[in-house]
Amino acid sequence: xxxxxxxxxxxxxxxxxxxxxxxxxxxxxxxxxxxxxxxxxxxxxxxxxxxxxxxxxxxxxxxxxxxxxxxxxxxxxxxxxxxxxxxxxxxxxxxxxxxxxxxxxxxxxxxxxxxxxxxxxxxxxxxxxxxxxxxxxxxxxxxxxxxxxxxxxxxxxxxxxxxxxxxxxxxxxxxxxxxxxxxxxxxxxxxxxxxxxxxxxxxxxxxxxxxxxxxxxxxxxxxxxxxxxxxxxxxxxxxxxxxxxxxx
Amino acid sequence: xxxxxxxxxxxxxxxxxxxxxxxxxxxxxxxxxxxxxxxxxxxxxxxxxxxxxxxxxxxxxxxxxxxxxxxxxxxxxxxxxxxxxxxxxxxxxxxxxxxxxxxxxxxxxxxxxxxxxxxxxxxxxxxxxxxxxxxxxxxxxxxxxxxxxxxxxxxxxxxxxxxxxxxxxxxxxxxxxxxxxxxxxxxxxxxxxxxxxxxxxxxxxxxxxxxxxxxxxxxxxxxxxxxxxxx
Numbered sequence: 001x002x003x004x005x006x007x008x009x010x011x012x013x014x015x016x017x018x019x020x021x022x023x024x025x026x027x028x029x030x031x032x033x034x035x036x037x038x039x040x041x042x043x044x045x046x047x048x049x050x051x052x053x054x055x056x057x058x059x060x061x062x063x064x065x066x067x068x069x070x071x072x073x074x075x076x077x078x079x080x081x082x083x084x085x086x087x088x089x090x091x092x093x094x095x096x097x098x099x100x101x102x103x104x105x106x107x108x109x110x111x112x113x114x115x116x117x118x119x120x121x122x123x124x125x126x127x128x129x130x131x132x133x134x135x136x137x138x139x140x141x142x143x144x145x146x147x148x149x150x151x152x153x154x155x156x157x158x159x160x161x162x163x164x165x166x167x168x169x170x171x172x173x174x175x176x177x178x179x180x181x182x183x184x185x186x187x188x189x190x191x192x193x194x195x196x197x198x199x200x201x202x203x204x205x206x207x208x209x210x211x212x213x214x215x216x217x218x219x220x221x222x223x224x225x226x227x228x229x230x231x232x233x234x235x236x237x238x239x240x241x242x243x244x245x246x247x248x
Numbered sequence: 249x250x251x252x253x254x255x256x257x258x259x260x261x262x263x264x265x266x267x268x269x270x271x272x273x274x275x276x277x278x279x280x281x282x283x284x285x286x287x288x289x290x291x292x293x294x295x296x297x298x299x300x301x302x303x304x305x306x307x308x309x310x311x312x313x314x315x316x317x318x319x320x321x322x323x324x325x326x327x328x329x330x331x332x333x334x335x336x337x338x339x340x341x342x343x344x345x346x347x348x349x350x351x352x353x354x355x356x357x358x359x360x361x362x363x364x365x366x367x368x369x370x371x372x373x374x375x376x377x378x379x380x381x382x383x384x385x386x387x388x389x390x391x392x393x394x395x396x397x398x399x400x401x402x403x404x405x406x407x408x409x410x411x412x413x414x415x416x417x418x419x420x421x422x423x424x425x426x427x428x429x430x431x432x433x434x435x436x437x438x439x440x441x442x443x444x445x446x447x448x449x450x451x452x453x454x455x456x457x458x459x460x461x462x463x464x465x466x467x468x469x470x471x472x473x474x475x476x477x478x479x
Contacts, residue, residue, distance in 0.1 A: 024357075031354035035340070042342040042379075102338035105304055106395075109338075110355035111328030248305050 025119075028112045032120030039097055040128070046093045047128050050086040054136035057082040058143045069146035075211040076204045079140050083133065084167070084193070084200055090128045091171035092188045094121055095179040108246060118172055118242040126168040133160055145211060152210035155219050159210075162227040163203040166234060170195055173238045176245040202226040253316070255280050255403055255434040256301065260310030262458075263296050270296040272458045273310070278451060280402075283426070283435040285445040285466060288455035289478050294438040295335065297455070298405045301436060302332040315403060328356060331401030333409055333425075337392035341381035345372055345391045348380060349398060356399035366394040369424050371417065385412040393421050404435045410444075442474040 040046055061078050062068070070078055098104045107117055137156070141149040149156070171192060178187035205223040256278040263271040271293040278284050286294045299305040301314055303323035312319040315326045339348045349363040367376045370390040380388060389412045396404065409425055410418045426433050439445030446452060452469045454462030454477045461477055462469070 027357075028355060031351055035343070035351050038347065039340060039342055097340060101340050102334075102336040103340065105332075105334070105336065106338040106352060107355065108304060109302060109327055109330065109332055110352070111324070111357075112355055 025113050025116055028110075028116035029120045029123070032107075032116060033123055036120065036124040037127070040124075045096075046090050047131050049093075050089050050128065050132045051135045053089055054082050054086045054132060055139050055143075057085060058140060062144060067144075070144050071146040072212045073204070073208045075145055076207040078144060079137070079207065079211070080163075080200050080204045082140070083129075083136060083163075084196060086132055086136065087125075087129055087167045087171060087196075088189050088192060090125055090132075091167075091175045091192055092178075092185055094125060094172065094175040099179045104246070114243050114246055115239060117246070118176075118238055121172040121175070122168040122238070125171050126164050129164040129167060130160070133164075147211060147213050149211075155210055156207060159203055159206045159219075159224070159227070162224065162231060163199050165231045166199045166227060167196060169231065169234045169238050170199075173234070173242065173245075176242060180245070198230050199227065202230065253280065254278055254313075255282075255315055256284070256436070257313040258310065261300070261307050261312050262309030263293075263300055263305060264308050270458050271300070271455075274455075274460055275310075276451070276453065276460075276463060278434060278436070280434055282450040283437060283448060283466075284451045284453055285449035286436065286438045286453045286455060287440070287442065287445060287462070287474050287477055288438075292455040292477070293458040294455055295407055296458075298332070298334065298407050298436060298438065301403075302330055302334075302405050303327055304332070326403075328399060329402045331396040331399070331404045333392055333396040333404075333406045335407055337380070337388045338395060339380045339388065339391055342379055344377050344379055345383070345387075345394075346376040348391065349394060352395050352398055358399050362398060366398055366424070369421075370394045371420050386414060386417055389413055390417060390421060393425060397424055402433060404433050404437075406435060406437045408438055408440065442471045446471075446474075 058078070061070075061082070065074075095104075098107070108114075137149070137160070174188055174192040174195070178184045178191070181187050202223045206220055206227065209218060209220065254277040256276070258274050258276050261271065261274045262269060274297065276284070286297060288294050296305065300307055300312060300319070303314070303319060303326065306320045315329055317323075317325050319326075339345070340351075343351070346363060346367065349367065350360060353360060353363050364373070367373050370393055372387060372390050372394065375383060375387060380391065383391070393409060396406070404425060406425060409421075413421065426435055437445065437449070446466045446469060449466040452462060452464055452466045452474075453460065454474060456477050462473055
């Protein structure tokens with residue numbers, strides 16, 4: 001009744017390609033991702049809370065700044081601070097089911113590459129952030145933003161994708177670390193927010209010309225490159241250390 | 249006579265939680281197809297022993313070999329060959345029993361048809377579509393047993409496997425987990441039931457305060473010896 005087991009090479013390490021193979025990793029990630037999305041669909045614990053938090057934050061900014069509309073760097077700052085704080089909610093919840101319902105043990109008992117959990121969780125967070133932004137960005141344009149967003153949308157989507165990737169990778173790493181502690185809700189913002197400052201800075205600088213009165217300006221290439229480098233750097237760091245977070 | 253190719257080898261194995269030693273200087277060997285029953289009061293180290301053998305906890309002292317491989321170094325090589333049933337069912341509450349088992353089947357690369365086979369074997373076919381959160385503890389335990397044997401493991405580590413099960417359910421799952429000595433797989437089973445635990449066991453281990461207080465062939469162990477562990 002079993003499929004062919006992965007070939008075990010004597011002396012190979014857990015991540016040895018000969019043992020798990022590309023399809024093994026893909027299949028495990030697919031299984032984990034399907035489970036994550038099913039759980040979120042059933043419980044609706046993360047995404048709705050993140051969306052509502054974003055909209056509530058816009059309202060707070062509206063009254064706090066005492067302005068009907070914001071533009072340029074202020075608009076960019078409001079948008080990214082809001083998205084970052086709502087991401088913290090998602091990061092906090094990322095490993096809760098694994099921790100509270102034995103998902104960690106179930107996964108650790110399986111003969112799979114543990115990197116699959118990192119990839120699946122990062123993809124889950126990326127998807128959650130993207131879904132939140134489908135509502136939160138139009139809501140921002142409607143509630144606070146001065147200039148119309150339509151012209152700048154393709155560039156903004158690119159910035160959102162790069163920022164989401166960075167938040168997803170770093171967020172998964174921090175969530176994996178924090179879930180082992182009793183003060184999880186405290187640890188996540190304390191560690192994640194300082195580490196996400198480069199993302200906030202780069203994304204806000206990239207988006208500023210797009211949210212300026214008088215039409216969208218050119219994207220600052222250097223800040224885009226910083227976002228991309230951040231994503232790559234933290235992807236490598238997460239790959240290197242994630243196994244240790246799962247170890248007893 | 250020592251087994252030439254033991255499935256489990258522990259030599260001076262120990263495990264701490266911070267400063268507290270949960271398991272101290274445990275040494276034993278268990279051959280293929282044999283059953284080790286572990287007795288001991290709460291906090292004696294039974295669950296720690298099982299989790300260590302399941303590769304979920306690192307040994308902090310001594311040598312531990314499972315299925316011929318040293319732990320923790322070669323844990324990755326034996327994980328798919330171990331079936332673990334702990335106090336937690338390791339099932340997601342919002343998923344149905346069938347969804348949970350299909351998820352584990354994918355992780356263990358087991359064909360989906362096996363899921364229906366084990367659901368039938370534990371008598372959960374009719375309730376397999378219900379969320380785990382809506383099932384009784386006994387039903388969850390049956391699903392947990394199905395999960396533990398889904399990938400047909402060579403070594404079964406069972407922490408009070410019949411807990412929460414009524415007599416009919418216990419009888420139904422008994423063949424699946426090799427209870428009664430008919431399974432053929434190597435098993436480590438914890439129990440608080442001296443008579444029931446010794447039945448079908450080859451070796452009995454008694455733990456007290458993390459130390460070995462009793463280690464003998466099950467046939468030679470008297471019930472009073474086990475009762476002393478709990479005194």
